[in-house]
Amino acid sequence: MADSIEEVKKAKKLYMFIGLLLFFFTVITVMVASVEWLDFGGHGFDGVDATIGLIIAAFKASLVMFIFMHLNHERPLIYFLYGLGLVMAFFCIWLIGWSKSDPIQYGNSNRADGFYNPDKPATNVHGHD
Amino acid sequence: MEIPFVVNARKDTGLFNSKVGIWLFLASEVTLFGGLFSGYLFLRLYADYPWPERALPVLPGLINTFVLIGSSVTVVFAWAALKMREWRKFQIYMGITLACAAIFMVLKGIEYNAKFHHQAVQIEGPGPVQGKGILEGHVHYAEIVDGKLTEVKDKDRYHDEGVFPANRILIKASELTFVLKRPAHEAYVREILKQAGDDHEITLVEDYRVPNEDELHAGGKNRTQLLESEKALVAKSGSELSIDVLEDMEDAFLDARAHDKDIRTDFLAASWDWIRDEKGDDDLATYVVEKDIWKERRKEDAEKFGPLMLSAPGEVTFKVDPPLILVMKPGDIPKSSKEQIKLRDDTVVKGEVLPSPMIMGVDAIDFRHTAMRAEAEGIDPSKAIEQSWILTHTDSHGGNDLKKAWDCHMAWLRFQTERLEKKGRVPTDNDKYRVNWDEMIAYQKLDFIPDDVYKAASEDTLYHAGLFELKGFAGANHKEFDFPHVEIPRKNVGFESTFTPKWNTYYAIYFTITGLHGLHVIGGALVLGYYLFFGRKMYDSNPEWLANRVEIGGLFWHFVDLVWIFLFPILYLM
Structure with a gap:
C-alpha cells in the first residue's frame, strides 16, 4: 500500500487511470448490449452477450478490488478472509446444481422450464424408486 | 481507555485492527450478495415465464454506474488527501463522494417510482393456451357519474375528491354482513364509512343479543327468556355502523365462544375419563373412532351441554339506506358474483356488482x-x-x-x-x-x-x-x-x-438486491459523512487515525461499487 507521500501522489494517477478504465468498460458493456455491430452471437441477447458482459464485469470488479481496495499488495490474512467470502459465495451458486438432481419432474419435459402440469403423471427421470 | 492498534499495525497480523474487522465484515457481505446472486440465477434458470430481458431503463442504471465509479475514485482521493495532510482537499473529495451517493439514491428513487406507477395486467378470455397476453401501461382515473363508472379525461382532476384509479370494483351495496369470528374489520369499516359519508345510513338490522352467563347458570329461564333479558342486549337494531359497535359485538361473541368451548372441553374430558374407566387404555383409539358406544356417549353429551351454551350469533347484518356505490380495490375482493362481493375479512357486501372495467x-x-x-x-x-x-x-x-x-x-x-x-x-x-x-x-x-x-x-x-x-x-x-x-x-x-415484487420473480429479486444495495449506499454515506462533518477533531489529534478510518469506510464504499458493477449488466442489460 502507498504509505509515503511520494507513493500516495503516484498512486493518485493510477486511481484516476483506473477510474477512466472503468468508465470505458462500462460504455463497452452497454454498447455490446445495444449496438448491432457489437452484438456478438445471435441477434439480441444470448449466452454470448451474457458471457462477454460478465467477463467485462469481472474485469472491472478485479480492477476495483486490486487497485482501489489495495488487494494487489495486502497481508495474507486479508486474502484469507476475502477468499473465505468468495468460497462461500460460490458455494451458494453451486447449490443451484442440487435443484437439477430432483428425481421427480413433472410434465413431459426434461427441460428446466419449470412447467408444472398436474394432469400429467410425475416422471421418474432417474430410473430409481 | 485507549483503543489499541487503531493507528499502528499489530505485530502478528501486520494490520491495524479496524482493517481486520472491515475485511471480516466484507467477507460476510460477499457471502450475502453471493446468496442473492445465486437466488437470481436460480429464479432465472427455472422461470416458468419469459424472463424480462433488458426490461429496465438503461439510462438511469448507466448514470448510476458512472456515479458510483466516480465516487470510488473520489473516496480514494479523499483518503490520499488525508495521507498528505490536506484537510481542505479531503473535504472536497469526500463532499463529492457524498453528492454521488445522493445522486445515486435520487435516480434509484425515480426508477422505483416509475415501477410503482406502471401497471401490468394478464388478460383472461378465449384462447387455446393459458397465457392470453399481457398489457402494460398506466391506469387512468375515473369517477362515478349517474351511478356509472366514468373516465376522468382531465389530468388536472386526477387528485380531486371522488376520483379514483380506474382499476376498482364497484358494487351498489344494500347490505353488509360482518363475520364476528374474524375481528379484523377496522380498515374496511373505516373505508366504508368514509365512502358512505352523511348521505347513507348503515344500521344494524336486528338486535344483537347474547344470553347472560350468570343468568344462564342460575337456571330457571328458557333460551327465549334469556335472550329477551335486558342483560342479553349487546347492540340494538338500528344502531349505526361504527368500529365501537362492531367491537362490542365481536367481544361478546368471542367471550361467548370461549365460554362454550370450555364447556365442550369439560364434557369431552369427562367422556374420555368415562371410556377409560369402562374399557381401559388398550385399543382406546379404536373405540373412539369405530364403536357406537362412544358415539352414543357424545350424542348424550351434546344434549346435555346444548342448553349450557351461550351460542352467540357469528354474523351481523347492516342495511345500507339508500344503497351506496362502494369503490373497492380488486386486491380486497377474493370472491365476487353478480349480486355480492366478499372482502378479505369475509365481510359480505350484497347488492349489485356494477360494470367495473379497467381503463x-x-x-x-x-x-x-x-x-x-x-x-x-x-x-x-x-x-x-x-x-x-x-x-x-x-x-x-x-x-x-x-x-x-x-x-x-x-x-x-x-x-x-x-x-x-x-x-x-x-x-x-x-x-x-x-x-x-x-x-x-x-x-x-x-x-x-x-x-x-x-x-x-x-x-x-x-x-x-x-x-x-x-x-x-x-x-x-x-x-x-x-x-x-x-x-x-x-x-x-x-x-x-x-411492477413490484407481486408481478413476478424478476421484480422480486430486482427489488431485493437493488433495495439491499441501496441501503448499503445509505449506510456507507452515513459513515463517510460522519468523517467529513465530525472528523476534524480526530484529524487534529492524530491525522493518521482518521486516514485509517477513511480507508476502512472507503473499503466498504468500493465494495458497494463492486456489487453494482455486477448488478448493472445482470439486471439492466441481460
Missing part, C-alpha cells in the same frame, strides 16, 4: 408468454395470439387500437426478419411477440398504418426513442405521449399488478 393507456403488448405456452403445447403461437381478447375485442368507438398496433408490429417484424435474414440472423422472441412503448409511439406517429410502418422501417425513418430518450428516462412517459386507450371488462382482467 388504461397501453404502452406495451406482450405475447411472449402466450407464445411460450403455445410452443410447449405444440400449437402455432400466431394462432393462439390471434384469438386473444387483446386482438379480438371492439372498443366503445367500434375499433381496436391494440389490433392496429399489433398489425403495425407485424409489418415491422416482416422488415426486421428480412433484414436479419441477410445477415444470417433471426429475430428474438422480444422482436416477435412484444410491442415496446417506443414502438407504440412510432406506430402512433404513422397513424397505425402497417404499410407506412414497413416503408419507414425500410427507409430507416421509423421513430426510435433510443437509449438516451429523455422523454422516457425511467420508462414509458405518459405525460408526453398519449398511448392507445383500452377499457378491459372485469371478466377479462386476470392477474394485475404494478
Whole structure:
C-alpha cells in the first residue's frame, strides 16, 4: 500500500487511470448490449452477450478490488478472509446444481422450464424408486 | 481507555485492527450478495415465464454506474488527501463522494417510482393456451357519474375528491354482513364509512343479543327468556355502523365462544375419563373412532351441554339506506358474483356488482408468454395470439387500437426478419411477440398504418426513442405521449399488478438486491459523512487515525461499487 507521500501522489494517477478504465468498460458493456455491430452471437441477447458482459464485469470488479481496495499488495490474512467470502459465495451458486438432481419432474419435459402440469403423471427421470 | 492498534499495525497480523474487522465484515457481505446472486440465477434458470430481458431503463442504471465509479475514485482521493495532510482537499473529495451517493439514491428513487406507477395486467378470455397476453401501461382515473363508472379525461382532476384509479370494483351495496369470528374489520369499516359519508345510513338490522352467563347458570329461564333479558342486549337494531359497535359485538361473541368451548372441553374430558374407566387404555383409539358406544356417549353429551351454551350469533347484518356505490380495490375482493362481493375479512357486501372495467393507456403488448405456452403445447403461437381478447375485442368507438398496433408490429417484424435474414440472423422472441412503448409511439406517429410502418422501417425513418430518450428516462412517459386507450371488462382482467415484487420473480429479486444495495449506499454515506462533518477533531489529534478510518469506510464504499458493477449488466442489460 502507498504509505509515503511520494507513493500516495503516484498512486493518485493510477486511481484516476483506473477510474477512466472503468468508465470505458462500462460504455463497452452497454454498447455490446445495444449496438448491432457489437452484438456478438445471435441477434439480441444470448449466452454470448451474457458471457462477454460478465467477463467485462469481472474485469472491472478485479480492477476495483486490486487497485482501489489495495488487494494487489495486502497481508495474507486479508486474502484469507476475502477468499473465505468468495468460497462461500460460490458455494451458494453451486447449490443451484442440487435443484437439477430432483428425481421427480413433472410434465413431459426434461427441460428446466419449470412447467408444472398436474394432469400429467410425475416422471421418474432417474430410473430409481 | 485507549483503543489499541487503531493507528499502528499489530505485530502478528501486520494490520491495524479496524482493517481486520472491515475485511471480516466484507467477507460476510460477499457471502450475502453471493446468496442473492445465486437466488437470481436460480429464479432465472427455472422461470416458468419469459424472463424480462433488458426490461429496465438503461439510462438511469448507466448514470448510476458512472456515479458510483466516480465516487470510488473520489473516496480514494479523499483518503490520499488525508495521507498528505490536506484537510481542505479531503473535504472536497469526500463532499463529492457524498453528492454521488445522493445522486445515486435520487435516480434509484425515480426508477422505483416509475415501477410503482406502471401497471401490468394478464388478460383472461378465449384462447387455446393459458397465457392470453399481457398489457402494460398506466391506469387512468375515473369517477362515478349517474351511478356509472366514468373516465376522468382531465389530468388536472386526477387528485380531486371522488376520483379514483380506474382499476376498482364497484358494487351498489344494500347490505353488509360482518363475520364476528374474524375481528379484523377496522380498515374496511373505516373505508366504508368514509365512502358512505352523511348521505347513507348503515344500521344494524336486528338486535344483537347474547344470553347472560350468570343468568344462564342460575337456571330457571328458557333460551327465549334469556335472550329477551335486558342483560342479553349487546347492540340494538338500528344502531349505526361504527368500529365501537362492531367491537362490542365481536367481544361478546368471542367471550361467548370461549365460554362454550370450555364447556365442550369439560364434557369431552369427562367422556374420555368415562371410556377409560369402562374399557381401559388398550385399543382406546379404536373405540373412539369405530364403536357406537362412544358415539352414543357424545350424542348424550351434546344434549346435555346444548342448553349450557351461550351460542352467540357469528354474523351481523347492516342495511345500507339508500344503497351506496362502494369503490373497492380488486386486491380486497377474493370472491365476487353478480349480486355480492366478499372482502378479505369475509365481510359480505350484497347488492349489485356494477360494470367495473379497467381503463388504461397501453404502452406495451406482450405475447411472449402466450407464445411460450403455445410452443410447449405444440400449437402455432400466431394462432393462439390471434384469438386473444387483446386482438379480438371492439372498443366503445367500434375499433381496436391494440389490433392496429399489433398489425403495425407485424409489418415491422416482416422488415426486421428480412433484414436479419441477410445477415444470417433471426429475430428474438422480444422482436416477435412484444410491442415496446417506443414502438407504440412510432406506430402512433404513422397513424397505425402497417404499410407506412414497413416503408419507414425500410427507409430507416421509423421513430426510435433510443437509449438516451429523455422523454422516457425511467420508462414509458405518459405525460408526453398519449398511448392507445383500452377499457378491459372485469371478466377479462386476470392477474394485475404494478411492477413490484407481486408481478413476478424478476421484480422480486430486482427489488431485493437493488433495495439491499441501496441501503448499503445509505449506510456507507452515513459513515463517510460522519468523517467529513465530525472528523476534524480526530484529524487534529492524530491525522493518521482518521486516514485509517477513511480507508476502512472507503473499503466498504468500493465494495458497494463492486456489487453494482455486477448488478448493472445482470439486471439492466441481460
